[in-house]
Amino acid sequence: MTRQTISTGGGNAVEVRGLVKHFGDVRAVDGVDLDVPEGTVLGVLGPNGAGKTTLVRCLSTLLVPDAGRAVVAGCDVVRQPRALRRRIGLTGQYASVDEKLSGWENLYMIGRLLDLSRKAARTRADEMLERFSLTEAARRPAGKYSGGMRRRLDLAASMIGRPAVLYLDEPTTGLDPRTRNEVWEEVRRMVRDGATVLLTTQYMEEAEQLADGLAVIDRGRVIAEGRIEELKAKVGGRTLQIRPADPAELERMADAVARAGLDGVAGATADRDEGVVNVPIVSDEQLTAVVAVLGARGFALAGISTHLPSLDEVFLALTGQKTSGGADSPAGDGGPEGPGAREERYAEVGA
Template sequence: MAAGTVLGMTRIDNNRSGADIAVSVRGLVKHYGETKALDGVDLDVREGTVMGVLGPNGAGKTTLVRILSTLLSPDSGLATVAGYDVVRQPRQLRRVIGLTGQYASVDEKLPGWENLYMIGRLLDLPRKEARRRADELLERFSLTEAAKRPASTYSGGMRRRLDLAASMIGHPAVLFLDEPTTGLDPRTRNEVWDEVKRMVGDGVTVLLTTQYMEEAEQLASELTVVDRGKVIAGGGIEELKAKVGGRTLRVRPADPLQLRPLAGHLDGLGITGLATTTVDPESGSLLVPILSDEQLTAVVGAVTARGITVSSITTELPSLDEVFLSLTGHRASVPQDTVPTETREEVAV
């Protein structure tokens, strides 16, 4: 699916930035038998931004994308995309969106160019425009040399790029990316990230589902965390880190020999309660967990009182992976070149 000109947008009264809302979801529910894949999901995606939707396998991410792209009907709730109701206006909606799923869905018997041209014609692009867009996107995704080869001869990364190109053939206003870099090698993953950034620079709104924390950090301006069909947290990346609580004070003494004595001194003072100071000899620093500004001041005062010369003192928020673990009780996935079959189970929900 791909897109044309946006005919309308929905404005939400409580939108703090005053920007237009490209995707609006209210109370979305979807059951599969006894399983509640979505359980009252609320979500807003501002126009021209990337919303990252995080969650473990089975959280409901793919179900959400399928409903928003009109591939599934919700049991209840409301959702609009680019101003169109996903239930009442699916035909109009399909013309203003693009969709790339977890696995490339191109026709492997057709050459890359014909895949793109066919999709352009299915979107009612004139023949000349469909040809022009096919040529343009093949060049943009570095596939021109493979344009006449059947897609079955493409590598996994090439198929993914062709799939992304297909989703862009009609200039989508909103692009849904459902775990788009699953199974890709690091180089190809970076190429996909660069292309997504370019799309957003062109004004496309992106809803990205992912389990990869690095991917979320690279692409998303805001995050929504879902688990067991419910939204359990949302906001900017730094905002979510702050919500989880806890900072780390990194103290780097000028003399590395002071590391362990200083760690023992700070732990002996009991400033951080039951938390202990960690020695990081590789970076020549101490990692001191702190929960408040008062603790931070006390640690700095203790270091100064001991007469230790310090090269640097910095504070660090939790990593996004730590945020994910804190919110869901699960560790996030680690990108890998090959993806076990088990990870495909989420396609069902």
């Protein structure tokens, strides 16, 4: 994938060309090219050890890349790290707040470190706590927060300086669905306020919810990229599963859906083991249409559900390969301190 040379004012908040970072023999990031247009969200989808965290750490000045170039918010990540730090915010998968300090004290400290006056830092801390629904917990030590509260505090901390570019490294890994939705809502809000977001994730669903563009990476390389709709069309969007009241009707039902000539509904397959008919769909309208067709033909339904393709299915659909998985390249996402230290952090998140 060769592209034009970097232009500084070309409407891209993030431009990455040929970025390489290795730890010993492991090429954690192996020649990555990326563009994130200003004001959009790029999802970077990949399994554990694909190099997502290393990529984000290179782009946030925590690691110096071995080769390639990256310009973020107009700053070269290697040559202008200090100027860049004024323009970025980072929320990692492990909490980057001081657990002994209260939520308010964390935000106040960060405000002061960003050269706000005492008064401005106080106001901003109050404001951000309010916005992230943490006002009640403001005086409690961050270490006593629940997982979701801590992640929200983390996001608030990243937003204190009104960064132009925000990195979210697996922002919802380890969160329950409700908290995950809260975090998603906040991310959408940040984008509405004009931030550019680079988001890494292991979940197609998360990318679909938040991202405009998607880059799928594996073993440190971008293996597929494009607008989310394009990739979704390739992957097949969702799968609608219909369970007939009478299992004997499986084939007849699949046949009825396939022959109905619904727009965009290519086919339906009967899965006798599961006792369901699988219909790939890309929109809610198609869901309604399929159900309507079955209703009109008088089929009795016992249940319907939709499910999004898993990361494995996405990989299979886009590349014809299985994911490499974390076990094959344990050091892939390791920091400079080596894979061991990093694993500990993962463990802390999981606990």
